[in-house]
Amino acid sequence: MAVWPFSSQVSFNQGNQQVRGRFAPSPSGPLHFGSLVAAVGSYLHAKANNGLWFVRIEDIDTSRVDASAQGQILDALYAFGLHWDVDLQTQSQLQNGDRNCLKQTARLSRYQEVLDFLESKELIYGCACTRKEIKASGGLYQGTCRDKYLDLHNNPIRLKQTRPIYQFSDGIFGPQSCDPLMAQEDYIIKRRDGLFSYQLAVVVDDIDQGITHVVRGADIMPLTARQLSLYQTLEVDPPEFLHLPLAVTKPGHKLSKQNHAPAINSSNPQPELLKALSFLGYAQPSLSNKSLNLDSLAKASPQTILEWAVEHWSQTKINQQTEIII
Incomplete structure (x- = not known):
């Protein structure tokens, strides 16, 4: 029987009194405005609560990685x-x-350690079903291979969903309900090509870094219930989740590297930084503050702008729309 792999992490988390946030970009291209919003939102939430803010490179899907x-x-x-x-x-x-x-x-050896633990608990199994077969059966996997005891080395590996989550509360959008069939689905945690899934990697990473608050884009909100269920399966308390509106060019078309969204201008950061703050619900600085009016903030350093933003952070002012056209 594999040893529970989170003893030291949980011991740290239980003694930790500090907010710990993170920004976790995928290196598939340069940062665009949508990514900047997520980075700024997660940074301000952590710093406004006297916390720490980490950056993690989510390059688990090597097929999408841009070396530069x-x-x-x-x-x-x-x-x-x-x-x-x-x-x-x-x-x-x-x-x-x-x-x-x-x-x-x-961190591949770390993910394998967790996978070995799940295997020892008989919580994973090999699956030979193709995408075409799953699509033909309605689009969600029906547990066809759950009791076939297929080889784990030559097949995709699925997690037995024993603790489905049907509802959760988001720090921005409030109560959320989940598709019951999706919540109950045995999903893949290691692909046929040997790559670990995002679902497994992100949960293990957040546990190991002691993350207390996950602030990210609303496009990932549908995956949150699945991740919460994995925390329960691993017997670890989850962080709090806050999802930010997505920047879109038109409904359903978010800014993304895949959609060739333009890179943010690092040589002149102030305009886009202020635009990101406006997107996150910040009003113009009070003109009654003679030491910091709108003109002076626009000409201030990024550090000064962020210091002002930390002081005035309020997640209640963030627009409760999953998409905002820019």
């Missing part, structure tokens, strides 16, 4: 004044050249 993107992303964050933290809880997990950012591709 990681450096571009980290340089852009720095240019916008978004400086990330490192502490003893995460420092031991870093490697030389990581620029104090956890990288998923450096």
Whole structure:
């Protein structure tokens, strides 16, 4: 029987009294405005609560990685004044050249350790069903291979869904209900090509970094119930979740690297930084504050703008729309 792999992490989390947030970009291209909103929102939430803010590189899907993107992303964050933290809880997990950012591709042995634990609990199984077969049966996997005891090395691996989550509360959008069939689905946690799934990696990463609050885009909100159920399966308390509206060009068309959204301008960060704050519900600075009016803020350094934003952060002012056209 594999040993429960979260003893030290849970011990740390139980003694931790500090907010710990993170921004976790995929290095498939340079940062665009939608990514900037997520970065700024997660940074301000952490810092306004006297917390720490980490950056993690989610490069688990190596087929989508752009070799130059990681450096571009980290340089852009720095240019916008978004400086990330490192502490003893995460420092031991870093490697030389990581620029104090956890990288998923450096953590494959850790994911396998968790997978071995799930196997010891008989919570995973091999599946031979094709996408075409699943689509023909309605689009959601029906548990066809659950009791066939197929090989785990030559097939995709699915998690037995024993603790489905049907409802949860989001810090921005409030109570959320989930599709019951999706909540009950045995989903893939390791692909046929050997790549670990985003679902497994992101939960293990957040546990290991002691993340207390996940602030991210609303496009990932439908996956939250599935991740909450995995926390229960792993017997670890989950973080709180807050989802931010998506920046879209028209309904259903979010800004994304796949849609070739233009990169943010790191050489002149102030305009887009202020635009991101407006997107997050910030009104213009009070003109009664003679030391900081709108003109002076527009000409201020990114650090000064962020300091002002931290002081005036309020998640209740964020628009409760999943999409906002820009």
